[in-house]
Amino acid sequence: MHIPDGYLGPATCAVMFAVMIPVWYFAFKRAGEKLGPKEVPMLAVxxxxxxLVMMFNWPVPDGTTAHMVGGTLIAIILGPWAAVIAVTVALVIQAFFFGDGGITALGANCFNMAFVLPFAGYYIYRALEGRMGKIASSAIAAYIAINIAAIFAAIEFGVQPYIAPGYCPYGLNLSIPAMSLAHLATAGPVAAVVTAAVVGYLEKSRPDLLELKKIAPGVTE
Amino acid sequence: MESWLKKTLTVIAIFVAIVPLGILGTWNCGDAWGEWGEVQDTAHGINWAPQAYFGAPLPDYNVEGWDSMLMASVGYWISAIIGIALTMLVILGIVKALEIAREGK
Structure with a gap:
């Protein structure tokens, strides 16, 4: 899901940065107000x-590869604004040091993986948690969230032939099925199992770590 | 150090040890969808390559020229260690900057 340079036209890149600037601003503002001594090392790890999880690629049947992101897990433990910061930092280092994801596409990649994904995961988890418990709701949240993020990436790729010829050569008719296959069939299930395993382990062994301060909208303490 | 932090760092170290699986498992596969260096797709009549604007020091999590499975694995290890160290340092730097900003108010 790391869109490289040269795939998105200038307008898309600009719009995605324009959306992310206030998101980053609020994420840093809320983190500055609420990160306590216990949350800081958790955010770093x-x-x-x-x-690290984004380095574990596996093959997808159509000849491509995929990986999970970890955004839902971070949003469950520390809240979605904290996940914005954690995933953004990982994506920035991937782009600048390892050429994974373009610099011009950084706004788009952060929008998909560091904003849409953790917020979707957090709210799905919160909506389900009371009814079906932490393990099942974290699995479902992680599964759906990475697929929503993948569809956003597919739309960003797929609109280029219509608005910016010379950039991504494939339209929505190819980008959406390809991205959905990879994430519905492989990245979603892996994200669900890994997220639920960690949440289940924490619930059993260290429930206090699921009760850390959440950096989330509407959470005042 | 708190016990959970020690445990988490141990788990991270174990996953770093096995991180070459992330490249060896996809050795003969293509790239992730939409992350190709070039596209030669005769079925759709597409022959295209994206413009690259920047060079990265360790492109594709490897040292340039380390092309064998063994050397690419070593490059992947080095990349994982550098990336994790940088990630944690940047987060701690951000937290420090936020603290300074808060005290300045």
Whole structure:
């Protein structure tokens, strides 16, 4: 899901940065107000976990590859604004040091993986948690969230032939099925199992770590 | 150090040890969809390559020229260690900057 340079036209890149600037602003503002001594090391290791899980690629049947992101897990533990920061930092380092994801596409990649994904995961988890418990709701949240993020990436790719010829050569008719296959069939299930395993382990062994301060909209303490 | 932090760092170290699986498992596969260096697709009549604007120091999580499975694995290890160290340092730097900003108010 790391869109490289040269795939998105200038207008798409600009719009995605324009959307992300206020998101980053609020994420940093809320983190500055609410990160306590216990949350800081957790944020650092979860950002590293996100970087690391994105290095575990596996083959997809159509000849491409996929990986999970970890955004839902981070959003469940520390809240979605914290996940914005953790995943953004991982994506920035991937783009600048390892050429994974373009610099001009950084706004789009952060929008998909560091904003849409953790917010979707967080709210799905919160909606389901009371009814079906933490493990099942974290699995479903992680599964749906990575697929929503993948569809956003597919739309960004797929609109280029219509608005910016010379950039991504494939339209929506190819980008959406390809991205959905990879994430419905492989990345979604992996994200669901890994997220639920960690949440289940924490619930059993360290429930206090699921009760850390959440950096989330509407959470005042 | 708190026990959970020690445990988490141990788990991270184990996954770093096996991180070459992330490249060896996809050795003969293509790239992720939409992450190709060039597209030669005769079925759709597309012959295209994206413009690259920047060079990265360790492109594709490897040292340039380390092309064998063994050397690419070593490059992947090095990349994982550098990436994780940088990630944590940047987060701690951001937290420090936020603290300074808060105290300045």
């Amino acid at each position: 979860l950002s590293a976990v996100s970087f």
